[in-house]
């Protein structure tokens with residue numbers, strides 16, 4: 654069986670694959686493949702290990718006539734045309750659960766960083782602008798007693814809620830289906846979408862990206878939010894209208910934002926959002942702890958090999 658990985662994988666992972674399949678991989682750990690490079694590389698592939706920057710659309714899938722499985726090294730699969738893969742009899746798998754805690758941790762790290770202005774605080778110390786103690790120096794936003802609104806109450810959304818409870822926050826959420834068991838277990842309350850926007854002191858987006866959710870948070874939605882609220886997006890960039898977010902942050906209609914994801918990644922360094930002091934940013938590292946990333950890689954390999962072996966994968970998408 655011929656397997657291609659669109660990123661260089663850790664040696665112990667690729668060694669495992671080489672024992673069982675005819676394995677090749679893209680030469681870089683960081684550099685994404687172009688569409689043309691991808692189409693060339695997968696012509697003979699029975700299996701692909703993919704990452705979220707690979708656009709596996711109908712045209713790309715058509716260039717891989719032997720393909721049996723796409724094993725995605727992520728939980729989000731919005732870069733894959735799953736319908737087309739299913740039509741072609743190609744199994745798609747992903748890596749849910751193993752990254753839930755790491756991603757919820759990073760979400761909370763960003764939330765805290767925005768609440769307490771950590772990037773500005775760090776810069777003040779490093780750049781020699783720390784003059785003395787002053788009463789309202791870098792005065793931030795209190796978590797205890799504040800309301801956190803979570804859009805998307807699945808695995809990671811609920812893990813964020815559990816962390817919020819540890820900070821004595823009031824947890825409200827919106828999701829397409831209500832989650833009565835999680836509400837009781839965590840102590841969270843379902844609210845309508847607009848009510849979550851209106852009530853949240855911290856708004857956390859934890860939905861998957863789908864075309865119908867594009868710019869779910871735009872000018873109108875931001876206008877409903879409290880002007881001292883903080884928005885945290887560690888889900889997918891396309892869920893937020895970045896131009897509207899920039900205007901809201903610049904004009905004092907929103908206190909701050911913390912973003913791990915952007916509509917275009919890597920985000921261009923001249924992006925207007927990066928000029929604002931009230932924006933905390935990270936380069937899409939939600940799941941990036943060493944333990945989680947290795948678990949994700951190992952699950953990706955197990956899923957891939959299971960399908961090629963005619964077995965059911967552990968975490969199928971289709």
Ligand code: NAP
Pocket residue numbers: 728729730749750752753756805806807808809810827828829830859860861862863865866887888889913914937938939940
């Ligand atoms: P999940 O367990 O599937 O949770 C997603 C939740 O969103 C589900 O509860 C689902 O409702 C709800 N939902 C889906 N479509 C919806 C819609 N159209 N309207 C309203 N609610 C909708 O997924 P997860 O594991 O928590 O991951 C969530 C997302 O986080 C991923 O898809 C990915 O994009 C992102 N993520 C980012 C990073 C990072 O590095 N920053 C890391 C991991 C994941 P139901 O329960 O009714 O299906």
